[in-house]
Amino acid sequence: MFTDETWAAGGLLIEEVRPIGKTPPHDLRLTISAIFWRHENGAKWRSILAELGPWWRAAQLFIRWAKLGGWERLLEWVQRQQGVAFGMAFLDGTSIRAHHKAAGAEKKGASFEDRDHREAPSRSRGGYGTKVCVIADGHGKAIYFAVAPRQAHELPMAPVMLEHLPSVPMWVVADKGYASDAFRERIWDMGDRPVIPAKRRDTPVACLKWAYRCQHLVEKLWARLKEWRAVATRYEKTATSFLAVIHISAVADWIKI
Secondary structure, three states: OOOHHHHHHHHHHHHHHOOOOOOOOOOHHHHHHHHHHHHHHOOOHHHOOHHHOOHHHHHHHHHHHHHOOHHHHHHHHHHHHHOOOOOEEEEEEEEEEEOHHHOOOOOOOOOHHHHHHHHOOEEEOOEEEEEEEEEEOOOOOEEEEEEEEOOOOOHHHHHHHHHOOOOOOOEEEOOHHHOOHHHHHHHHHOOOEEEOOOOOOOOOOOOOHHHHHHHHHHHHHHHHHOOOHHHHEEOOOOHHHHHHHHHHHHHHHHHOO
C-alpha cells in the first residue's frame, strides 16, 4: 500500500500523532498499510492480505486509535503540513447507505433510540444509513466531519463545523440546504461572507454566482472519498469507528496515496 515515497510523506506524521502505548507498535508501516487496504476495498478484517501481516493486529490498532482520536489528529496534522487554502470554505453533506452489519452496536445503558442517535445509523425512507457533513477548504480538501442519523438535517451541524476552522475564510459557500437568515448572520459575525442561495419561497438574498459555481470542488471531494468502499457503504457499528474510516480516506486524499 505504502511505497517508500508515500511512507516518507505520511509515515513521519503517523509516528508524530499516534497514541503512545506501553510498547511501540510492531511493524507499523505494514499494519497501517493493512488498515488503509481494508477500508479502501471494503473487505472484512479477516480478508486482509497475508503479506500485510495478521488481520487482528490491524483491527486492534485501528479500533484503539479510533477511540483515542489518533486518526482525527492525523488529519489535523496533515492539514498543518500541507497548508489549508482559506480563500473559501465549503459546507456539504451526503447520505451514506449502511450495510446491515452496521447495526447492533452496544446499547450501553441507554434506550435503543438513544443508541441509534449516538451511533448515527437510522432508518428512513431512503433506507438504513448515516448523514455525513464536511467543511472543506478552498481547494476542496476536507477539514472537519460530523455525522448524524440519515434523516437529520444538515443545518444544525453547520455552526459546529464553522468553529473547527483554524482560520477565517473570505467566503463560506453552501447549497440551499443551509439557507437560513440566522446562519448567514452567524457567518457575517465571524467576519466571513456567506454564499448561500435562498430557497424558492424565501426572500431573495445576494449570492455571488462565480463563488457559488466553486461548490463543485466539495462535490468532487465526496466523489473521491466515496471511491473508498468503506466510505461509500458503512460497515462500522459505531460512529467513532465510521468517523475514523472517513478521516483515513481524507488523509489519503490530502497526501494523495
